Amino acid sequence: MAISFDLAGKCALVTGANTGIGQAIAVALAEAGADVALAGRSEPAETVERIKAAGRRVVDVRADLSGTAEVQRVVDEALGALGRIDVLVNNAGIIRRDDLLQFSEADWDAVIDTNLKALFFLSQAAARHMAERGSGKIINIASLLSFQGGIRVPSYAAAKSGVAGLTKAMANELSASGIQVNAVAPGYIATNNTAALQADETRNRQILERIPAGRWGKPEDIAGAAIFLSSNASDYVTGHILAVDGGWLAR
Numbered sequence: 354m355a356i357s358f359d360l361a362g363k364c365a366l367v368t369g370a371n372t373g374i375g376q377a378i379a380v381a382l383a384e385a386g387a388d389v390a391l392a393g394r395s396e397p398a399e400t401v402e403r404i405k406a407a408g409r410r411v412v413d414v415r416a417d418l419s420g421t422a423e424v425q426r427v428v429d430e431a432l433g434a435l436g437r438i439d440v441l442v443n444n445a446g447i448i449r450r451d452d453l454l455q456f457s458e459a460d461w462d463a464v465i466d467t468n469l470k471a472l473f474f475l476s477q478a479a480a481r482h483m484a485e486r487g488s489g490k491i492i493n494i495a496s497l498l499s500f501q502g503g504i505r506v507p508s509y510a511a512a513k514s515g516v517a518g519l520t521k522a523m524a525n526e527l528s529a530s531g532i533q534v535n536a537v538a539p540g541y542i543a544t545n546n547t548a549a550l551q552a553d554e555t556r557n558r559q560i561l562e563r564i565p566a567g568r569w570g571k572p573e574d575i576a577g578a579a580i581f582l583s584s585n586a587s588d589y590v591t592g593h594i595l596a597v598d599g600g601w602l603a604r
């Protein structure tokens with residue numbers, strides 16, 4: 354079998370793809386040849402347009418993934434429209450910031466339910482389909498806070514560490530079914546999510562000084578890793594957490 358990043362004939366489901374990292378991944382998968390189902394709360398108009406411009410089929414499954422209520426519908430609608438799911442990208446995520454001593458239960462639950470619980474049950478639903486077909490790729494979007502504790506983001510650090518553990522747990526059990534499960538851990542990526550940090554002159558300077566590459570990451574930097582992990586070039590890679598961080602963790 355020739356090693357290739359070509360995804361022609363593949364179908365992918367990407368969560369949280371109306372903006373930021375999810376949008377870059379969904380568009381890159383389409384440009385590599387995949388048809389794509391998008392799952393999120395907001396209308397992903399620009400993503401849909403760019404996937405169509407790449408000549409691929411695109412399906413917009415509007416859903417709230419802040420829990421498990423809609424995960425089966427998302428998989429069913431993606432399958433109904435595309436016929437198969439070869440690649441699942443669990444990208445949807447939120448962050449809540451507050452001091453540890455006053456961190457609320459609501460902020461704990463919101464982050465854990467969206468970033469960890471929905472991710473697991475969506476993966477489970479998609480993996481049942483992939484296991485029947487004997488192949489599949491699951492890519493979880495983790496974080497530097499899968500490795501570090503951070504400050505004022507306890508539920509996010511717990512959820513993203515959980516994503517790293519879950520990636521390995523899923524990889525162990527799903528390997529026998531021909532499914533590879535990996536995570537990408539983005540460093541500091543310029544998206545809406547990090548706009549406040551970029552705008553804060555002092556924090557921005559501190560961050561840039563700490564990144565060996567000397568720049569913020571672009572969403573497309575994460576898409577490159579996602580293409581590798583979606584393609585047959587990564588068929589022997591599973592249970593891995595790939596940091597794409599301009600060298601942050603190497604320092």
Ligand code: NDP
Pocket residue numbers: 368369370371372373374375392393394395396416417418419420444445446447467494495496497538539540541542543544545546547
């Ligand atoms: P954005 O805020 O730009 O995008 C987050 C996406 O998640 C949106 O598409 C949003 O869509 C979707 N989403 C949030 N809540 C829900 C929900 N309840 N149901 C469905 N979709 C939801 O963030 P980024 O692109 O920066 O982040 C993408 C991923 O990358 C996240 O998992 C984040 O934790 C991770 N990450 C980002 C880093 C960065 O520096 N930017 C660093 C490390 C990790 P909508 O609101 O319409 O539903």
